[in-house]
Amino acid sequence: MQKDKKQLLLDAALKLFVEYGFHGTPTSLIAKEAGVANGTLFHYFKTKDELIVALYVDIKNRMAAYVFENAKGQATFKETVKEQYLASLFWAQDNQLQYRFAEQFKNSPYLSQIAPDEIEASVKPFHDMLRMGIKEGVIKSQPVELLFTIISSHAYGINQYFMSTNFSKAKQHQVISDSFEMLWAMLT
Amino acid sequence: MQKDKKQLLLDAALKLFVEYGFHGTPTSLIAKEAGVANGTLFHYFKTKDELIVALYVDIKNRMAAYVFENAKGQATFKETVKEQYLASLFWAQDNQLQYRFAEQFKNSPYLSQIAPDEIEASVKPFHDMLRMGIKEGVIKSQPVELLFTIISSHAYGINQYFMSTNFSKAKQHQVISDSFEMLWAMLT
């Protein structure tokens, strides 16, 4: 029994969007790559835009699930932050296509199609955690939005760096681990 | 005496690309917004792609010129880095459209139309400066590409933060200044 056609479409779309961009990828090509008929795409997604947004939401959820799964049950605050940071970067490493798609999406006019409270909800757990760290006096007392943005951007930078290098996985892990310590120096 | 039609087109394109994206902005709309005829656009730019790339290069150059102009003649290495960092963020603050256009461009398939050695050349001065800092033992001995990426991403994060807040200019300057100290703690 083969994969769901909806999933086949999402997979095909992901691959092609990353390679050719949203507008460089006709829906007909997505259908072809997925091995389904042209109209089938529109059976599952009312419009091309809806497909793009659905793909983003799907990826976002998968990544969040991965990060939380891998970072739960740490003893200290620092351990928790570190594991989340590492998990994010490991996930990005193992899901290059998804990561690059998400970056492309976030820098496109499509982002405005995500309801602001949905975005809000997705960052809340991180904000809450940072607030706790501040209350416990472990990290600097700064607005959590600022801290979160700085951490995210730092991770983003590391990823960009990896894209322009050809490191082994081991070396990448090393860099990630080092970079966290730099980040931590900044936060405390 | 009115502006050059070429400049009118670039101005219109910038505004519309930021609002609607590259593909959400037809050339006809750019021409209309610029107040010139449809075909005139193609006198100045052979293709739409050429316009997009020209706009990016133009913006890139203006920003670089601004940063170098404002950061020259500092006494110490830290002062030099700091002034460049501040100048970048001040420029982004004063040129929101240009900044957002550049971000969109960098996350699009158009980026590949910029020759790699052109990109190389534009970051070289920064790399050289960082190399000097390392040699002088002022900052950590890490690959300059990594250090540069981290600094750039940090600045990117601060900008993102400003976009979601409504700070006064004075408050923004405060945050920028503070954030540099955090960054510096990370680099040394």
Added chain:
Amino acid sequence: MQKDKKQLLLDAALKLFVEYGFHGTPTSLIAKEAGVANGTLFHYFKTKDELIVALYVDIKNRMAAYVFENAKGQATFKETVKEQYLASLFWAQDNQLQYRFAEQFKNSPYLSQIAPDEIEASVKPFHDMLRMGIKEGVIKSQPVELLFTIISSHAYGINQYFMSTNFSKAKQHQVISDSFEMLWAMLT
């Protein structure tokens, strides 16, 4: 016990065709409105065209049955014509959707799908009646086709008039009755 699915489909189609037109109404919408599955429509009607034609024929028959039922057994020729005229208008009043559907159908390329002899057959009783009236010297000696067309158009006009007014049923009956006398003046 609920209605026959075929009837549910006809009802839904009637309502939607009048509101959106034949081509503005997808079969999927008809099925949805009828509360049945998409494919079910094609069990009962081989094609969409067949559904449209079937609906028209059904309506035509119901109207004819109504008119004949209500106009039978009149003493004089004038009484007979009058009762048929009244019955037609009363029926149209009570079956607005059906009436408007029929008008739309008659002014569409679908009309050509009704066999000419079927049309012939449906008007024959009226032609026969008029021929009798001429033979008896009650009405003008003119081609029955012309007389019938004039009578039908007259009724059509009255209906159009009602659509743009908001008369009570009583007032409508009054107008219908008056209008028949005007019509009769023309025929005799």
Added chain:
Amino acid sequence: MQKDKKQLLLDAALKLFVEYGFHGTPTSLIAKEAGVANGTLFHYFKTKDELIVALYVDIKNRMAAYVFENAKGQATFKETVKEQYLASLFWAQDNQLQYRFAEQFKNSPYLSQIAPDEIEASVKPFHDMLRMGIKEGVIKSQPVELLFTIISSHAYGINQYFMSTNFSKAKQHQVISDSFEMLWAMLT
């Protein structure tokens, strides 16, 4: 110098719409018949709907102009009404395509795209004239909307009759003239 491309498109559309109906006529066929490129149609009419409506308005205006031109300067009220009635029917005879298109349009959901006050304005001259006739005591005192509808429908019926016969022009003129007298008997 050849005809305006816009006019070529209107001419082609008219012919094809009457033959195949609005929805049976693809825009590509209209362009082909007009001898212009596909996109040219959309240069002149933003949508297919806009073309359909524009065509109707154009036809409506031409007919009105014809009727008024041919019926002006009559001595009596009856003469005026008669000349307008005759002109309408002669116009329909000489402009079969236009007439049939207009009938199709009026019985379609497109009609609702004509602003009510535009419709109002087009019938006003006729209503005014009828009001005058009533005031002068020449015709029955009935609502002018009713009288106008009856006259229009009468003319419509005559036209329908002509479509199912094969009369010579002379014979048609004879019938039209006769039918006006029948109509007049009804109005007075």
Added chain:
DNA sequence: CATGAATGAGATTTCATTCAT
């Protein structure tokens, strides 16, 4: 009988680009 996922031909519409004026 009934379903609804799947199809794919075809329709409308967009838009970068050209070119005669």
Added chain:
DNA sequence: GATGAATGAAATCTCATTCAT
């Protein structure tokens, strides 16, 4: 240089119809 009508390839999307379950 400047114009804007004209182009036509290509994109998105619709929808009547089929068919395995």
